[in-house]
Amino acid sequence: MTEFTTQGRTETLARRTTVEAPGNGRPGPADGHEAAVILERARASVDPELRAALDSLPGSMRRVALYHFGWEHADGTPAAAHAGKAIRPALVLTAAAALGGPGARESAVRAAAAVELIHNFTLLHDDVMDRDTTRRHRPTAWTVFGDPDAILAGDAVQALALGLLAEDPHLASAAAAARLAACVVELCAGQQADTALERRDPADVTLDEVLAMAEAKTGALLGCACALGALYAGAAEDDVEALDTFGRQAGLAFQLIDDVIGIWGDPNRTGKPAGADLTARKKSLPVVAALTSGTPAAAELAELYAVPCGTGDAAGTARIALAVERAGGRDWAQSQAADRMSRAMGELARVIPEPESAGGLLALAEYVTRRSD
Amino acid sequence: MTEFTTQGRTETLARRTTVEAPGNGRPGPADGHEAAVILERARASVDPELRAALDSLPGSMRRVALYHFGWEHADGTPAAAHAGKAIRPALVLTAAAALGGPGARESAVRAAAAVELIHNFTLLHDDVMDRDTTRRHRPTAWTVFGDPDAILAGDAVQALALGLLAEDPHLASAAAAARLAACVVELCAGQQADTALERRDPADVTLDEVLAMAEAKTGALLGCACALGALYAGAAEDDVEALDTFGRQAGLAFQLIDDVIGIWGDPNRTGKPAGADLTARKKSLPVVAALTSGTPAAAELAELYAVPCGTGDAAGTARIALAVERAGGRDWAQSQAADRMSRAMGELARVIPEPESAGGLLALAEYVTRRSD
Numbered sequence: 001m002t003e004f005t006t007q008g009r010t011e012t013l014a015r016r017t018t019v020e021a022p023g024n025g026r027p028g029p030a031d032g033h034e035a036a037v038i039l040e041r042a043r044a045s046v047d048p049e050l051r052a053a054l055d056s057l058p059g060s061m062r063r064v065a066l067y068h069f070g071w072e073h074a075d076g077t078p079a080a081a082h083a084g085k086a087i088r089p090a091l092v093l094t095a096a097a098a099l100g101g102p103g104a105r106e107s108a109v110r111a112a113a114a115v116e117l118i119h120n121f122t123l124l125h126d127d128v129m130d131r132d133t134t135r136r137h138r139p140t141a142w143t144v145f146g147d148p149d150a151i152l153a154g155d156a157v158q159a160l161a162l163g164l165l166a167e168d169p170h171l172a173s174a175a176a177a178a179r180l181a182a183c184v185v186e187l188c189a190g191q192q193a194d195t196a197l198e199r200r201d202p203a204d205v206t207l208d209e210v211l212a213m214a215e216a217k218t219g220a221l222l223g224c225a226c227a228l229g230a231l232y233a234g235a236a237e238d239d240v241e242a243l244d245t246f247g248r249q250a251g252l253a254f255q256l257i258d259d260v261i262g263i264w265g266d267p268n269r270t271g272k273p274a275g276a277d278l279t280a281r282k283k284s285l286p287v288v289a290a291l292t293s294g295t296p297a298a299a300e301l302a303e304l305y306a307v308p309c310g311t312g313d314a315a316g317t318a319r320i321a322l323a324v325e326r327a328g329g330r331d332w333a334q335s336q337a338a339d340r341m342s343r344a345m346g347e348l349a350r351v352i353p354e355p356e357s358a359g360g361l362l363a364l365a366e367y368v369t370r371r372s373d
Numbered sequence: 374m375t376e377f378t379t380q381g382r383t384e385t386l387a388r389r390t391t392v393e394a395p396g397n398g399r400p401g402p403a404d405g406h407e408a409a410v411i412l413e414r415a416r417a418s419v420d421p422e423l424r425a426a427l428d429s430l431p432g433s434m435r436r437v438a439l440y441h442f443g444w445e446h447a448d449g450t451p452a453a454a455h456a457g458k459a460i461r462p463a464l465v466l467t468a469a470a471a472l473g474g475p476g477a478r479e480s481a482v483r484a485a486a487a488v489e490l491i492h493n494f495t496l497l498h499d500d501v502m503d504r505d506t507t508r509r510h511r512p513t514a515w516t517v518f519g520d521p522d523a524i525l526a527g528d529a530v531q532a533l534a535l536g537l538l539a540e541d542p543h544l545a546s547a548a549a550a551a552r553l554a555a556c557v558v559e560l561c562a563g564q565q566a567d568t569a570l571e572r573r574d575p576a577d578v579t580l581d582e583v584l585a586m587a588e589a590k591t592g593a594l595l596g597c598a599c600a601l602g603a604l605y606a607g608a609a610e611d612d613v614e615a616l617d618t619f620g621r622q623a624g625l626a627f628q629l630i631d632d633v634i635g636i637w638g639d640p641n642r643t644g645k646p647a648g649a650d651l652t653a654r655k656k657s658l659p660v661v662a663a664l665t666s667g668t669p670a671a672a673e674l675a676e677l678y679a680v681p682c683g684t685g686d687a688a689g690t691a692r693i694a695l696a697v698e699r700a701g702g703r704d705w706a707q708s709q710a711a712d713r714m715s716r717a718m719g720e721l722a723r724v725i726p727e728p729e730s731a732g733g734l735l736a737l738a739e740y741v742t743r744r745s746d
Contacts, residue, residue, distance in 0.1 A: 056558075057558060057562075058558070058559075058562040058565075059562075060562075060565050060566075060569065061558075061561060061562060061565060121528075125524055125525075125528060128524070129520065129521040129524060129525075147502065148502040148564075148565070148568050149565060151498055151501070151502060151524060152498075152502075152561045152564060152565050153561075154528075155494075155498060155527075155528075155531065155557065155561050156557065156558045156561040156562075158528065158531055158532070158557075159531070159535075159554045159555075159557035159558050159561070160554070160558065162532075162535040162539070162550065162554050163535075163550070163551055163554030163555060163557075163558075165539070166535070166538070166539070166547050166548075166550035166551035166554055167547075167551045173547070174539050174540075174546070174547060175539075177535065177536070177539035177550065178536055178539035178540045181532045181533070181535050181536030181539055182532075182536060184528065184529065184531075184532035184536075185429075185430060185431070185434075185529045185532050185533065185536075186431075188434060188525045188526075188528050188529040188532070189430075189431040189432075189433075189434060189529075191521075191525060192431075192433050192434060192521070192522060192525050193433075195521050196433065
């Protein structure tokens with residue numbers, strides 16, 4: 001999935017979710033400052049645990065992992081870059097704090113590190129499978145160290161994550177490990193569905209399939225992060241599930257917005273050519289919604305999508321974008337994203353009615369549905 | 374590593390270890406019948422747990438995993454073949470029974486399944502990395518389903534293994550999961566070292582490096598299996614470590630014998646051309662021992678090994694085999710294997726002095742050091 005790496009935003013959704021946020025009248029979350037502070041604190045809490053885990057790896061795998069996490073250059077010298085925005089660890093810690101206070105947050109640092117390790121294990125392997133050559137503005141690990149070393153580093157990082165929880169004496173650690181292991185299976189299923197979908201005829205792909213894929217690939221780990229925080233706060237099973245749903249739905253909202261930006265995003269802000277996802281003929285959510293809309297524009301889009309297109313054909317790409325829009329793909333994705341965020345907020349309000357306690361999770365959910373690239 | 378799949382044996386070592394077996398005068402273990410019974414029982418105990426775990430996987434990954442385990446053909450129809458000899462689950466169950474009786478054996482079935490899942494996750498990934506096309510007399514999973522599906526199935530199978538232990542209410546399950554996770558890191562390091570060693574100039578490879586690689590790649594999981602059995606029997610930390618050493622050293626003895634057979638094995642029994650490992654210029658243990666022996670034959674061997682060789686050159690292969698032998702590689706490997714088995718038996722006798730209780734583990738250790746292909 002796409003990383004959360006920039007500070008841009010989709011104004012419409014941010015306003016909408018702020019308005020819909022139950023009982024939250026504060027201006028804080030929407031301006032992104034609260035999220036930035038939370039992410040910074042999460043990074044500071046989790047980094048020592050992550051570093052200790054990665055430093056425990058034997059020679060070559062340590063080097064691949066430290067390179068992937070941005071802590072070392074390819075030649076093994078220290079690097080200043082850090083590993084993404086720590087959204088997932090922040091969700092673990094913020095959920096724990098929201099339900100159990102500062103003590104629960106403190107106790108969940110290892111679980112937060114485990115979630116971040118799992119996220120990075122999937123990135124290492126997805127990059128190998130997808131032959132992606134760039135990650136966080138650097139060459140991907142497999143391009144630097146080769147497929148075998150990237151695969152092995154990913155394998156070891158998965159083991160580190162589940163090992164961290166196995167060694168954690170916290171009462172919730174076994175339930176957290178079981179949940180995280182089940183989430184890994186779901187993440188793998190999501191990646192599998194994604195690669196399989198990309199190989200299929202667009203005419204045969206249903207919207208339910210693409211939504212299920214996005215939920216497994218993007219929503220599952222955000223949901224699991226929130227659920228682990230709840231487990232470490234000693235929350236009841238119902239509340240753990242509600243927080244999983246909160247993270248999952250926020251993750252789906254993120255993916256919907258990300259797909260909209262992949263088609264209509266401003267190239268000056270995304271850093272990619274206009275309509276990059278269309279040029280690549282990606283079966284993104286707005287495209288599949290449009291293709292399955294039963295409108296005349298859907299038929300036109302199907303014809304256009306059946307012809308591979310060179311990257312230089314800006315006029316052709318613009319024509320496809322227009323067809324997706326006329327077939328209702330853009331409106332559907334925007335309204336789905338808003339619905340998902342609304343559902344996320346509803347689950348959150350049910351478990352944590354006090355705005356003071358829910359504010360951190362709310363700020364993070366808004367943050368992830370802002371512009372990313 | 375090589376699978377344990379045939380009933381052949383190396384008479385010298387089998388006799389030697391039987392003689393050295395502490396206090397064990399019974400004829401049972403050496404004839405292989407006791408091991409066969411133990412393996413059969415282990416398979417019967419573990420298969421339902423394994424099947425349930427694999428059946429819990431989502432669609433496509435379930436299919437890849439069931440194919441790899443030999444339970445389904447490539448087209449998804451049921452297959453009769455089963456997944457190897459269940460050596461590792463048998464070690465878990467037999468160690469548990471030896472230290473804790475039938476109740477401990479019963480309680481360790483899930484741990485035994487977890488160890489077998491980890492073994493198969495490494496096989497799935499190693500086959501991708503090594504581009505091996507045959508496993509258990511069938512095309513490897515990646516040749517049938519492609520690299521991405523084989524990688525994802527392996528990832529999911531690792532998660533299933535650690536998830537099984539996380540869900541296990543047994544008091545020892547967390548310690549077992551931590552130990553198994555650490556073992557995964559060691560297995561990955563072993564595979565990494567193996568691929569790195571094969572790329573290096575034979576003249577620069579030391580015997581310690583190759584021994585360390587073999588211990589990580591082959592010994593670690595056999596040791597971990599025994600240690601998990603001990604943990605489930607409630608054994609003291611010292612005894613857990615001793616059983617780990619027992620399995621590790623037996624695993625190294627196996628690898629040494631396997632490497633000897635890869636050079637001097639009878640093609641009629643191995644099913645491979647004579648000296649297949651030499652033709653492939655493998656840096657196996659006897660070869661590296663010979664190369665680093667400082668003898669005149671070592672220099673001759675180094676020259677011969679520097680020239681790649683076609684598969685048809687039987688005379689050239691025979692000449693290399695002779696050089697390895699004259700440089701002492703064969704004797705060294707045989708005596709190392711005997712020493713490792715002796716050390717394994719010593720550790721076993723220290724923890725379990727009664728031959729009646731130790732007999733099962735002894736039989737399995739002898740079984741693994743017999744001929745395999």
